[in-house]
Amino acid sequence: MSTPSPLHEVHSELGASFTDFAGWSMPVRYSSELAEHRAVRESAGLFDLSHMAEIEVRGPQAADMLDYAFVGNLATVKVGRARYSVLCNTAGGVLDDLVTYRLEEDLYLVVANAANAEVVATALTDRSAGFDVEVTNRSADYALIAVQGPASADIVRAVSDADLDSLRYYASMPATIDGVDLLLARTGYTGEDGFELYCAPAQARQVWDALSAAGQEYGLLPAGLACRDTLRLEAGMPLYGHELTEYLTPFDAGLGRLVKFEKASDFVGRDALAARSEAVAQRVLVGLAGSGRRAPRSGYPVVGPDGGESIGEVTSGALSPTLGYPIGMAYVPVEYSDVGTELSVDVRGKSLPVEVVALPFYRRS
Amino acid sequence: MSVPEELHYTEEHEWVDARDTGNVRIGITEYAQDQLGDVVFVDLPEVGKELSVGEVFGEVESTKSVSELFAPMAGQVAAINEAVSESPDLINDDPYGSGWLIEITPADASSTAGLLNAEAYTRLISD
Numbered sequence: 001m002s003t004p005s006p007l008h009e010v011h012s013e014l015g016a017s018f019t020d021f022a023g024w025s026m027p028v029r030y031s032s033e034l035a036e037h038r039a040v041r042e043s044a045g046l047f048d049l050s051h052m053a054e055i056e057v058r059g060p061q062a063a064d065m066l067d068y069a070f071v072g073n074l075a076t077v078k079v080g081r082a083r084y085s086v087l088c089n090t091a092g093g094v095l096d097d098l099v100t101y102r103l104e105e106d107l108y109l110v111v112a113n114a115a116n117a118e119v120v121a122t123a124l125t126d127r128s129a130g131f132d133v134e135v136t137n138r139s140a141d142y143a144l145i146a147v148q149g150p151a152s153a154d155i156v157r158a159v160s161d162a163d164l165d166s167l168r169y170y171a172s173m174p175a176t177i178d179g180v181d182l183l184l185a186r187t188g189y190t191g192e193d194g195f196e197l198y199c200a201p202a203q204a205r206q207v208w209d210a211l212s213a214a215g216q217e218y219g220l221l222p223a224g225l226a227c228r229d230t231l232r233l234e235a236g237m238p239l240y241g242h243e244l245t246e247y248l249t250p251f252d253a254g255l256g257r258l259v260k261f262e263k264a265s266d267f268v269g270r271d272a273l274a275a276r277s278e279a280v281a282q283r284v285l286v287g288l289a290g291s292g293r294r295a296p297r298s299g300y301p302v303v304g305p306d307g308g309e310s311i312g313e314v315t316s317g318a319l320s321p322t323l324g325y326p327i328g329m330a331y332v333p334v335e336y337s338d339v340g341t342e343l344s345v346d347v348r349g350k351s352l353p354v355e356v357v358a359l360p361f362y363r364r365s
Numbered sequence: 366m367s368v369p370e371e372l373h374y375t376e377e378h379e380w381v382d383a384r385d386t387g388n389v390r391i392g393i394t395e396y397a398q399d400q401l402g403d404v405v406f407v408d409l410p411e412v413g414k415e416l417s418v419g420e421v422f423g424e425v426e427s428t429k430s431v432s433e434l435f436a437p438m439a440g441q442v443a444a445i446n447e448a449v450s451e452s453p454d455l456i457n458d459d460p461y462g463s464g465w466l467i468e469i470t471p472a473d474a475s476s477t478a479g480l481l482n483a484e485a486y487t488r489l490i491s492d
Binding site: 017028029032033034226229230293294295297318319321348 | 399400402403405406408424426428429431453454457
C-alpha cells in the first residue's frame with residue numbers, strides 16, 4: 001500500500017490520475033500533461049512534491065559533517081542560501097543528488113529524492129559518527145509544494161509579504177502564506193523561475209488553495225509528475241535512477257564541477273573520485289536530438305554512425321513538448337560525444353537518426 | 366468512463382464497430398487513452414496490409430509510454446485515419462469518434478463473435 005500525499009484529497013477533487021512513485025501515491029497528471037507542461041513554460045504550474053525526503057542536520061559541527069558526507073562544499077554556503085550537491089559512496093558512485101538549504105549557522109535541511117530517502121538518511125547518520133551533530137529524518141513533518149514558471153513570482157507575491165526581489169535563485173527565507181508559516185525557497189526542477197514551499201502537512205491544503213486561487217488569473221494549472229519529467233529533461237537535468245546511479249560517478253554524468261577536491265576536509269569517495277578525475281573518460285552523458293515524432297526512451301540502444309552494434313544506451317527521452325522534436329540523454333563512448341556527431345537510436349527495431357547536441361535542450365529566455 | 370453500448374471491445378482496450386459497409390472500424394477506448402495520457406505519436410499500417418488475428422498493426426505513443434495495437438480479427442486494412450497521424454490528440458479528445466484508427470475488411474463475416482460486449486468490457490475495466 002503506497003503512502004498518500006497530505007494533499008491527496010485535493011488531487012482527487014481535481015480528477016488527478018495517480019501513480020506509485022517510491023512508495024508514494026502521487027498525481028501523474030490532472031487532465032493533460034502537455035497542457036501542464038506548457039503552463040509551466042508559459043505561465044505557471046503547481047506541483048505537490050511531498051514525496052521528497054527532508055533530513056535535518058543540526059549541531060555545532062553540521063558544516064564540517066556535511067563537508068565530509070558530500071563531495072561539494074557545504075560549509076561555504078551562507079545562511080539563507082542553498083546548494084546542489086552529490087552524495088557518493090567510497091567508490092565514488094552516486095547515492096543521490098540533492099539540494100541542501102542552510103537555514104541557520106548550525107542547521108541544514110537536506111532534501112533527497114523519495115526513492116533514496118532511506119539510503120540518504122542512513123548514510124548521513126553513519127557519516128555523522130564522531131561529529132557533534134544530530135541527523136533527523138523530518139520527512140513526515142514536511143509537505144512540499146512547488147510553483148514553477150514565469151508567472152510564479154507574481155503568484156507568490158500575491159499571497160505573501162515576502163520580499164521576493166531579495167530572494168535570489170538557490171536561496172530561501174521564512175515566509176507566511178494565508179497565515180501559514182513556511183520555508184519559501186527559490187529552487188526547482190523545471191528550467192523555469194520558481195519556488196518550493198516547505199510547510200506542515202496539516203496546513204498544506206491551505207497553502208495549495210491560496211496559490212491555486214492567486215494563480216487563476218495567470219493560467220496556473222495543477223501539474224503532475226509526468227510533466228515534471230519532460231520539463232526537467234528539456235532543461236537537461238539528471239534524474240536519479242536514469243542519468244545517475246551508484247555505478248556512475250559525478251564525472252561520468254557531467255557533474256564533475258560539483259566535486260570540490262580543494263576543500264580542506266576529507267570526504268567520502270575522495271580517493272576514488274581523484275583517480276577518476278584524472279582518468280580518460282570511457283563513457284559520457286550526451287544530449288541527443290532527432291526529427292519526427294518518435295521518442296527515444298530509457299533503455300533503448302544507441303547505434304554508431306556506421307550502424308551495427310549498440311554503443312550506448314538512452315537514459316531518458318521524450319518527444320519534447322516545447323521543442324516539438326524527439327530529445328534524449330544517453331551514455332556513449334567519448335569518441336562519439338562531440339556535438340554534431342550523427343548517431344541513431346534503435347526505437348523498437350526502427351532506426352531513429354539523432355545528432356549529439358549540447359545540453360540543456362531548452363534554456364529559458 | 367464512457368463505454369458505448371453499440372460497440373464491441375477487446376481485452377487490449379480497443380473498440381470495434383461493425384459498419385454497414387461490411388468493414389469494421391477500430392480504435393482505442395476512452396479508458397485506454399486515459400491510462401496512456403496525451404497521445405503524441407501514432408504508427409498505422411499501410412492500406413491493403415493483411416492482418417491475422419492478434420497481430421500487432423501499429424503503436425500509440427504518449428509522453429510516458431508506448432502501447433502496441435493488436436488486430437482484433439483477421440482481415441485486410443481497408444482505410445486508415447490520416448487525421449490522427451497529423452493530430453494524435455484526436456485520440457484523447459474523441460476516442461470513439463474522430464480518433465478512430467483503422468478500418469478492416471474482415472476475413473470472416475462473423476468476426477465480432479468472440480469480442481466483449483459493453484457490459485463485459487465495463488466489468489473488465491472496473492476490476
